[in-house]
Amino acid sequence: MEDFIVKIEEETDPRYGYIPEKRPIHEYLEHGIVNLDKPIGPTSHEVVAWVKKILKVDRAAHGGTLDPKVSGVLPIALGRATRMIKFIMGAGKEYICVMSLHGDVSREELLNVCNEFIGVIYQRPPLRSSVRRVVRTRRIHFIDVLEFKDRYVLMAVGCEAGTYIRKLCHDIGEILGCGAHMKELRRIRAGPFSESDNLVTLHDLADAYSCWVEEKNELLLRRVVMPMEYALKDVRKVYIRDSAVDAICHGADLAA
Numbered sequence: 001m002e003d004f005i006v007k008i009e010e011e012t013d014p015r016y017g018y019i020p021e022k023r024p025i026h027e028y029l030e031h032g033i034v035n036l037d038k039p040i041g042p043t044s045h046e047v048v049a050w051v052k053k054i055l056k057v058d059r060a061a062h063g064g065t066l067d068p069k070v071s072g073v074l075p076i077a078l079g080r081a082t083r084m085i086k087f088i089m090g091a092g093k094e095y096i097c098v099m100s101l102h103g104d105v106s107r108e109e110l111l112n113v114c115n116e117f118i119g120v121i122y123q124r125p126p127l128r129s130s131v132r133r134v135v136r137t138r139r140i141h142f143i144d145v146l147e148f149k150d151r152y153v154l155m156a157v158g159c160e161a162g163t164y165i166r167k168l169c170h171d172i173g174e175i176l177g178c179g180a181h182m183k184e185l186r187r188i189r190a191g192p193f194s195e196s197d198n199l200v201t202l203h204d205l206a207d208a209y210s211c212w213v214e215e216k217n218e219l220l221l222r223r224v225v226m227p228m229e230y231a232l233k234d235v236r237k238v239y240i241r242d243s244a245v246d247a248i249c250h251g252a253d254l255a256a
Contacts, residue, residue: 010241020227020229021222021227023227025218025221028222028225029057029078029225030078030080030081031079031227031228032225032228033075033076033077033078033225033228034076034200034205034225034226035075035197035198036073036074036200037072037074037195037199037200038070038073039201039202040070041068042068044066044074047076048060048061050202051202051205054205054206055078055205057078059078059080060076060077060082061076061082061085062074062076062085063075063076063085063089063190064190066187067185070185070187071186072095072185072187073188073194074190078225084228087191087232088190088193088231089161090161091192092141092158092159092189093158093160093161094159094188094194095156095159095186096155096185097155098154098183098185099155099169099173099182099183100151100152100180100181100182100183101151101153101176101178101180102181103151103176103177103178103179107148109176110148110153114172115143117143117168117171118142118143121137121140122136122137123137123138123163123167123171124167125164125167138160139159140157140158140159140160140163140168141158141159144156144157156188165182169181169182191231191234198223198224208220208223209221
């Protein structure tokens with residue numbers, strides 16, 4: 001529940017816009033975001049291209065690259081909503097990971113080493129990386145060991161954007177002294193988007209779009225595509241009068 005500090009009560013003239021959920025369907029798609037469940041196999045770029053083709057939109061962008069072998073939450077902004085993709089890319093991420101140890105260690109040793117990685121760590125991007133391989137800092141919010149059996153570790157990781165989980169697993173193995181590598185990875189949260197927040201598949205998108213085109217039923221399409229404002233639900237907001245919009249858009253100060 002949001003708390004508001006109200007200076008004056010006002011209502012928006014419906015001639016100047018729409019409630020996000022009530023936009024006409026063409027504008028709804030142009031200002032929409034899809035919380036996509038990326039499958040294992042394709043690159044994030046390929047998935048974005050498929051979404052553009054399915055929904056017949058000119059522009060689309062994703063909110064944080066997932067490697068081909070990684071599945072999970074991949075927010076995809078459509079049309080004009082691509083302008084806010086930077087807010088999603090810079091948001092924190094959460095993963096479920098399977099780490100394979102190369103030797104035997106006790107559960108106590110494993111937990112102690114994992115705890116050492118909570119906080120600010122140093123990482124150098126792996127060899128197969130699209131960014132410069134310079135050492136940089138990243139913050140690990142938590143590492144929860146969910147299961148540990150036969151050298152396999154199932155763990156949940158919450159971290160800053162840009163953290164390489166594959167490198168994290170390697171470094172944990174180095175400190176343990178036995179070596180380790182990441183075996184499986186799934187992203188379960190990217191900023192405000194999670195597995196429980198209307199996560200949809202490519203098939204869901206195709207079915208919803210087909211239902212709209214063939215049966216003129218847009219209800220399903222509105223379920224699989226969310227208004228772009230959802231991406232900013234955790235950002236502090238200032239609501240202004242209709243009469244102030246033009247001035248502020250042309251550079252006027254937002255006075256308290």
